[in-house]
Amino acid sequence: MANQGIGQAVRRKEDFRFITGQGHYTDDINRPGQLYAVFLRSPHAFAKIRSINTDAARKMPGVVAVYTGKDVAADKVGGLICGWTVKDKQGNPHKAPRHDIIAIDHVRHVGDQVAVVIARSTSEARDACEAIEVDYDVLAPVTDVRSALKPGAPQVHADAPGNLCYDWEFGDKASTDQAFAKAAHVTKIELVNNRLSPNPMEPRSAIGEYDSGTDSTTVYTTSQNPHVIRLILCAFVLGLPEHKVRVIAPDVGGGFGSKIFNYAEETVCVWAARKLKKPVKWTSDRTEAFLTDAHGRDHVTHAELALDKDGKFLGLRVATMANMGAYLSTFASAVPTYLYALLLAGQYTTPAIYAEVKAVFTNTTPVDAYRGAGRPEATYVVERIVEAAARELKMDPAEIRRRNFVPVDAFPYQTPVACVYDSGQYAKALDEAMKMADYANFAKRKAESARKGNLRGIGICAYIEACGIAPSAVVGSLGAGVGLWESAQIRFNATGSVFVYTGSHSHGQGHETTFAQIVSDKLGVPMENIEVVHGDTALVPMGMGTYGSRSLAVGGSAIIRATEKIIDKGKKIAAHLMEASVDDVAYDKGIFSVKGTDKQVPMAQIAFTAYVPHNYPADLEPGLEASAFYDPANFTFPAGVHIAEVEIDSATGVTTIANWVAVDDFGNVINPMIVEGQVHGGIAQGIGQAMLEGVVYDPKSGQLLTASFNDYCMPRADDLPSYKVGMIETPCPHNPLGVKGCGEAGAIAAPAALMNAITDALGTEDINMPATPQNVWRVIQRQNLAAAAE
Amino acid sequence: MYAFNYHRPASLADAAKLLGGASDGKFIAGGQTLLPTLKNRLASPSDLVDLTGIAELGGISASGGAVSIGAITKHAAVATSADVKKAIPALAKLAGGIGDPQVRNMGTCGGSVANNDPAADYPAAVVGLNATVHTNKRKIAADAFFTGLFETALEEGEIITKIEFPQPKRAGYEKFRNPASRYAMVGVFVAETANGIRVAVTGAGPCVFRHTEMEAALGKSFSPDALKGIKTDPAKMNSDIHGSGEYRAHLVGVVAKRAVQNALG
C-alpha cells in the first residue's frame, strides 16, 4: 500500500471502463419508451417572431409533440437564471433580462431555440423541424462590445438600456490616480481576449424522465454539478419539489466550465417528459454546441501600468468591456468581475489598482466561465503589460518581474484588490523555469533561427489564480446566490471496504483515483476496496460540484474531515476492544493501538465490529460512516511560471512552438501523474486560445462563421509540443491537505507566455489572439520582417 | 440526412442504369465528402448508387510511362503503392497527405476528382501531370476536365473509371493547410513533363488552375529562385477567415517554391 497513498502516481481506477468502451455517458443511456427532442433554432441573430405555424410539423411521421415558447409560458415555467448578482458603481443590481427556455417574442442570437419537436426518432424530429414555419421580422444585430455600447446601437433587450448589463468598478481609484501622477514611466496596452468555444469532446445531452406513480422526475444530464442543476430547476425554473427530482450526471466527457450551467435544452427535456409522461432525450450535435454551449472570454481591455524609474510597479489601471452575449448565463456576471479584477495584482506588490468593467449584451451566444474564468483574462492583462513595460524600459523581462514579486516572507499577503495570498515562492519558480528553458542561451538560438531566415521569440508568464472556490460568506457578500462549500460522506461496509460519496463531480479530473488515494492514505484501506461515488443526487449528499479548480481543496478537505470523524469513532470502538481508555488509543494508517503496548486493532476489524456490535461500547451507535461539509477559510492561490519559445516561418507566418516549460506551485500534490495531466491539458487550451482558436461572428449578419471544426481550429497533436513540467510545493496553510488546485493553471498561464514569445519575435505588441499564420504574416508584412530575415 | 434509396451495383452498366432510373440520383464511392454534405442536409438525393462494388473500377497499374489509378482506389492505397512511389513519388505524397488516415482509408481518387472541391488535392495532380480522365463514355484531358467550382466536364450519369497519370521527369507537391479544416488553403503541384513544365494550383482559387507565368519561368530555369518576383492576383483567390486573397496569393508563391524544391529532391 506504500505506493498508493498521497504523493504517488497511482494509475487511475476509472480508466478500465474508458479504455474498453464501457463508460456510460448520457447519450449512451436509453430509457424505455424514450422519445427524441430536436430544437428548431433561429437562423437570425436578432429578429422579432411574428408567428409560428407548427400545423404541418405536427402531422409528420413519428411526431409526438411540437412545442413553442407559448406552450412553455402557458405552464408558467420560469426563465433561466443568473445565480450571481453583481452591483454596479451606484449599487444597483445588474440587468438580468428574462431568458425563456424557448423564445417567445424575440430571438437574440443565431441558434436561439424557437420550437422543439418531440418524435419517435431524431431523424423524424429533424424532418419535422423543417416543416415548422416561422415568420420573422429580421432586425439588425450587434455582435461586438464596442459597437453595442455606441449610441444608436441595436438594443438587445428593452430592459437593458444601452445594452449595458452593469458598469462596475473595483479597487481604489484615488490612490491609483496618485500612483500614476508620480510615475516615472507609464506603459499602455490595448488587448482583445478572444472569444472561445469550450468544445468538450462529449456534446451536451439530457434525458428527462417522469414517474407518475411516485410523481418523481429523473434527469440524466451532462453536468459538472448535478445538485446545483437540481436546485435551479426546482427552485427557480420549473417549480418542482427538490425531493421529487433526481439529477444524475453519469460519465461526463469533459466540461471546462461549459457544463456548469443550467441550459434550456435539459430544462425542456424535463418539462416535456413530465407533460408527455415519456422519457425525452436530446443530444447536441457539434454545430449546436458551437451555437449554444456558453462561450468563454471575449474582453476588450485598455490597461495602464505606472512604474518608477527602477521598474517598480506603482499602479495599475484597467478598463474592460466584457461581452455577455444575448442573455446572462448561470454565473456569467461573476466572471469578468470577482474572478477577474481581484487577480489583477498578479504575483506582484503593485500597491494601487483600479478596474472598471462594463458588461455588455450582444446578439451572440451567452458567455460564461470557461477553464480559468476571469483569471486567464486577468493574467493576460498583467503579464502582457509587464512584458511590454520591460521592453519599453529595456529591462530583462525576468528581472522586472523579480523586482516586483511578492517576497516569500510576506505571506499571508494582502493585495490592494481584496485577496489575501496564502503562500508562494514566486522567484523560485521563475529561477527554476528559466533553468529548464535554458533562458540564458536564447540569444544563440535566435541567431540560429535568423540564419535560416526565421524569427524566434521567448516569452514569460508568471501567473496567479484564486482557486479552492470559495468561502461561502465571502462570495455571499459579493452577490453569489449559493454557498461554495463541499460535502463528503464515508461509509464503511462490514467487510471493511468503503464507499466515498463526494459532492464534487469528476469529468476527466480523476477524482475516483485521487480521492481514493486520500482515503486509502488516511484510513489504511487498499485502493481496490474504495469506491468513489459522485454525480447522483439520490446517492450523494448535497454538493456544489466541480469548477474553479476547487475539488481537491474543498471536496478533498471535506473527505479529510470525514476521515477524522471515522477515526474518532474508530478509537472508541478500538478502546473497547483493547480494553483501554480512548485517550490511550493511538491511530496511524489504518491501525489503532494502545500507546506503550503491542496491542493493536486494524480498521477492517473496527468496521466489522461496528456492524456486528456484539462486543461494543454501550453508549455508542453501531455503524461506521461519517459525513462532513467543508467551507474553506480562504481561496487558495496556485501560482507559477511558464516560458514559451517559438520559431516563426517568416515566409508563411507559421509559428512553431520550439519549447514549453511550466513550473507550477499547487501546494501539496496527491497524484503527480494526474496533476501533470491537468497541466498539459490546460496548456493545450491556452495555446489554442493564443494561436488557433477564435469564435468569429459576421458583424453585419451576426452569423456564426466558426460553427464547426472546419472553421474553428481545435488544437491537434501536431500543433503542440511536448511540455516540460516542473513542480514546487508550497503547502496551502489553511486547508487540511495543503493543496491549492491545478485544473486551470495551464489555460491561465499559456496565452500570455505564448503571446509574449510571439510579440518578442515580431518586435511589436500589436497583434491579437489568435496569432494564426495569417495574422502573424500580416504583422511580418507590416514590420517588413520577411525582408529583414532574408 | 434526408432519406434516400441505396444501391450497390456490380457493373458499370447497372450503375448507369440505376442512376438513370432515379429521380435525383448521386454516385457515392468513399463518401468522405458526400456523407458530411448529406449529414448537414445540404443535399437531398433520392438515390445513392455505390460504385465500390464494381471490380473493374479498382486497381493501380503502371505501364508505358504512365500510372493508371482505378476510380475507386483509396487514397491510402495510392500513397503506399510501390508502383506509384516508384513512378511518381509526388503523387504518392499527395495521396498520403489527403485528409487524415481514416479519410484516406475510405476516400477514393475518382470521387475526389469527380467532386472537384476547390480545396481538394487530386485536381492539382491531374492538371499538374496532364493526366487523362477515363470514363465509361470517353477520355477527357486534364485541362478540359475541371470547369469551375465543384464543376467538371462529366455529364449526367458519366462515371470515371480510371485516371491515367503520365510519368513526369520530376514533380513535386506542397500544400499549406487550412489550420482548422486541414484542407489545402494553397496546394501547388509542379511537374516537368514531356511537354514542358506544368504548375497547377489548388485551394487558392475557386477551381484548380495552371499558373502559366510560373510555368514559363520554370521552363527557363527549374529552380525555386526562378519564381522570385512572380505575383499572383489576389482578386482571383478565395477569401475566408483563415486566408484573405492577399495571403493566399502570397502563399501561392511560397508554396510553389517549396514544391519545386521537393521536385528537385
Place this chain on the structure above:
Amino acid sequence: MTISVTITVNGQQETRDVEPRTLLVQFLREHLQLTGTHVGCDTSQCGACVVHIDGKSVKSCTILAAQAQGAKVITIEGLAQDGKLHPMQEAFREHHALQCGFCTPGMIMSAVDLAQRNPNPSEETVRHELEGNLCRCTGYHNIVKAVMAGAQAMRG
C-alpha cells in the same frame, strides 16, 4: 423503406433491417448497443467514432452501414482478447493518456492502426498520424507517449 445489412462486428455476425440513411456509428450504437464508439462532431474531424473495417481505421460517422455490408468491423469493445487488454489499451492506462475518456475509444483504434503501419513511430510521426483525432483534455502529451509505448509493446 429499410434494407438488410449484415456486418461481422467483433467476431459476431449481425444482421439488421435499417433505413439506408443509417450510419455505421448508428448501427453500432443504436442497433447493437455498442456505445463505446462515440460521436463528437458532424464534420468527420474529431475521430471519437473511429473503428476498424477489415483491419483499417475509419470514421464510422462518415460511412453508411450499408457501405460496410459484409465487412469485418472491430470496435473498442472488441479490442481486448480473451479478457486481456490490447497492449495499446494498457499503454493508455499506464501513461495516463486519457482524462474524460470520451475521445479514448477512437484514439485507441486510430493508434492501433497507426502502430500496425508504423511499428516504431517517432514522436513526429505519431503527432502527424493522429491528425484525425481530437482530444480536449490531455494536450496530447501523454497520448503521444502512450502510442509510442503501445507500438513498442505491439511489436513485442
